[in-house]
Amino acid sequence: MSEQIYNPTTKYHHTKFQKQKQTAPALQCDMKPIPDCGEKSYQGHQRLAGRKMLVTGGDSGIGRAAAIAYAKEGADVAINYLSFEQKDAEDVAKVIESVGRKAVLIPGDLSDESFCKKLVKQAHDKLGGLDNLTLVAGKQTAVEDIAKLTTEQIVKTFEINVFSLFWVVKAALNYLKPGSTIITTSSVQAFQPSGNLLDYASTKSAIIAFSRGLAKQLASKGIRVNCVAPGPVWTPLQICGGQPSEAIPEFGKQTPLQRAGQPVELCGVYVHLASEESSYTTAETYGVTGGYHTN
Ligand code: NAD
Ligand code: MG
Numbered sequence: 403m404s405e406q407i408y409n410p411t412t413k414y415h416h417t418k419f420q421k422q423k424q425t426a427p428a429l430q431c432d433m434k435p436i437p438d439c440g441e442k443s444y445q446g447h448q449r450l451a452g453r454k455m456l457v458t459g460g461d462s463g464i465g466r467a468a469a470i471a472y473a474k475e476g477a478d479v480a481i482n483y484l485s486f487e488q489k490d491a492e493d494v495a496k497v498i499e500s501v502g503r504k505a506v507l508i509p510g511d512l513s514d515e516s517f518c519k520k521l522v523k524q525a526h527d528k529l530g531g532l533d534n535l536t537l538v539a540g541k542q543t544a545v546e547d548i549a550k551l552t553t554e555q556i557v558k559t560f561e562i563n564v565f566s567l568f569w570v571v572k573a574a575l576n577y578l579k580p581g582s583t584i585i586t587t588s589s590v591q592a593f594q595p596s597g598n599l600l601d602y603a604s605t606k607s608a609i610i611a612f613s614r615g616l617a618k619q620l621a622s623k624g625i626r627v628n629c630v631a632p633g634p635v636w637t638p639l640q641i642c643g644g645q646p647s648e649a650i651p652e653f654g655k656q657t658p659l660q661r662a663g664q665p666v667e668l669c670g671v672y673v674h675l676a677s678e679e680s681s682y683t684t685a686e687t688y689g690v691t692g693g694y695h696t697n
Contacts, residue, residue: 410659411659411660411661412661414438414661414662414663414664414667415435415636415661415662415664416660416661418651418652419636419650419651419652419653419662420434420650420651421647421648421650421651422434422641422647422650423641423642423647424638424641424642425642426541426543426642426643427484427486427487427638427642428462428638428639428641428642429462429486429487429489429490429638430461430462430463430466430490430637430638431489431490431493433636433638433641435636437462437463437635437636437637437638437664437665438664438665438666439462439463439466439467439470439494439664439665439666439669440467440470440471440474440665440666440669441470441497443666444467444470444471444474444666444669445474446471446473446474446475446476446501447475448475448476449475449476449673449677449678449679450472450475450476450477450673450676450677451475451476451477452476452477453472453476453477453478453533453534453676454477454478454480454525454526454529454530454531454532454533454534455469455472455477455478455479455480455529455532455533455534455535455536455676456479456480456481456482456521456522456525456529456532456534456535456536456574457469457472457479457480457481457482457536457538458481458482458483458512458521458536458537458538458539458566458570459482459483459538459539459540459587460479460480460481460482460483460491460494460536460538461481461483461487461490461491461494462483462487462490462637462638463538463635463637463638463639463665464538464587464630464632464635464637464665464668464669465481465536465538465539465587466481466490466494466665467665467666467668467669467672468536468538468585468668468669468672468673469481469494469498469536470494470497470498470669471666471669471670471672471673472534472536472672472673472676473497473498473501473503473505474501475673475677476503477503477534477676478503478504478505478506478529478530479498479503479504479505479506479529480505480506480507480508480524480525480528480529481494481495481505481506481507481508482508482509482510482512482521482525482539483507483509483539484509484510484511485509485510487509488507488509491507491509492507495507504529506524506525506528506529508521508524508525508528512539512561512562512566512569512570513558513561513562513565513566515565515569518566518569518570518573519569519573521570521573522570522573522574522576522577523573526574526577531577532574532577532578532582533578533579533581533582533583534582534583534584534585534676535570535571535574535578535583535584535585536585536672536676537566537567537570537584537585537586537587538587539562539566540562540563540587540602540605540639541558541559541562541563541602542559542599542602542639542640542643542644543555543559543601543602543643543644544596544598544599544602544643544644544645544646545598545600545601546597546598546646548600551600551601555601556601559601559602559605560601560604560605560608563602563605563606563608563609564605564608564609564612567586567609567612568612571584571616578623578625579624580623580624580625581624581625582624582625582626583625583626583627583628583675583676583680584613584616584620584625584626584627584628585627585628585629585630585672585675585676586609586612586613586627586628586629586630587609587629587630587631587632588606588607588609588610588613588629588630588631588687589602589603589606589631589632590631590632590633590634590689590691590694590696591603591606592606592607592609592610592631592696593631593694593695593696593697594694594695595607598646606631609629610629610631610687613627613628613629613685613687614629614685614687617684617685618685621684621685626675626680626681626683626684627684627685628675628680628683628684628685628686628687628688629686629687629688630668630671630672630675630687630688630690631687631688631689631690631691631696632663632668632689632690632691633654633657633663633689633690633691633692633693633694634653634654634657634662634663634692635654635662635663635664635665635667635668636653636654636662636663636664636665637665640653654692657691657692657693657694658692658693658694659692659693660692661692662692663690663691663692667690668690671688671690675688
């Protein structure tokens with residue numbers, strides 16, 4: 403039987419999105435349409451059998467798609483999220499458990515260094531090991547005018563998007579063994595920053611430098627570090643201030659593929675970077691952008 407072939411411009415939602423707004427952090431279960439995170443559409447092939455993974459931002463969007471794909475590839479998965487997002491997180495746990503894998507739910511705020519340490523220890527202890535960090539959590543709040551960009555927002559965005567990576571990785575190095583992998587999440591915004599995302603785009607550039615440098619530091623320990631740089635993807639981040647409300651209907655339309663991506667279209671890259679298939683790949687950035695350049 404041959405695999406069905408799709409036109410990428412029409413494979414997923416490609417017409418206008420309905421205008422919608424939630425306060426941050428938004429819930430995926432209240433979005434219209436609900437993003438496709440591979441709950442039904444992702445097919446695993448045991449490429450991560452027996453691995454123990456920690457995914458931040460694993461309740462929704464891109465992190466949820468990675469967590470679900472990892473479980474379908476045979477891994478046990480701990481996910482971190484904010485306590486407000488408990489419902490989305492419980493839905494992810496159900497999917498992970500439905501394919502016979504262990505799900506560990508660890509809510510908490512990554513902008514708190516002491517929580518980052520606790521998160522890693524709990525993930526390790528409850529999973530019975532730790533082979534991978536998939537660092538996907540992020541904050542994005544569009545502000546049109548730098549004069550209106552508050553110091554509070556700048557600091558919070560850097561704490562969540564950048565500082566937490568240092569804190570989580572530092573704690574995890576107590577556990578990660580040769581063959582382990584770390585995957586960070588940047589953005590096309592690191593390469594083509596929008597005028598209204600100055601703080602966010604700066605953090606996404608910092609994540610690339612962090613990932614490349616860390617890859618060099620950890621190579622001799624046998625730990626690989628790579629980064630995924632998504633383009634516009636239909637997730638809760640965008641409808642709770644990541645984009646101005648009026649930009650939502652046309653979100654993703656300006657890409658060469660003329661539509662927003664769905665989270666499930668990213669998870670194959672996360673699986674690849676976590677698996678043995680990518681054993682000669684480190685310090686790399688993988689763009690999944692609908693056609694935007696990442697260099
Ligand atoms: P999302 O809203 O589904 O995921 C972001 C997650 O970050 C939330 O679910 C939340 O659990 C977590 N988070 C936010 N603040 C936190 C905090 N203080 N402590 C703990 N967790 C916190 O949206 P997404 O688009 O899937 O975002 C995932 C990543 O992808 C982000 O790093 C984002 O920058 C990146 N990204 C997204 C797009 C896009 O278009 N959606 C494009 C490029 C990059
Ligand atoms: Mg969420």
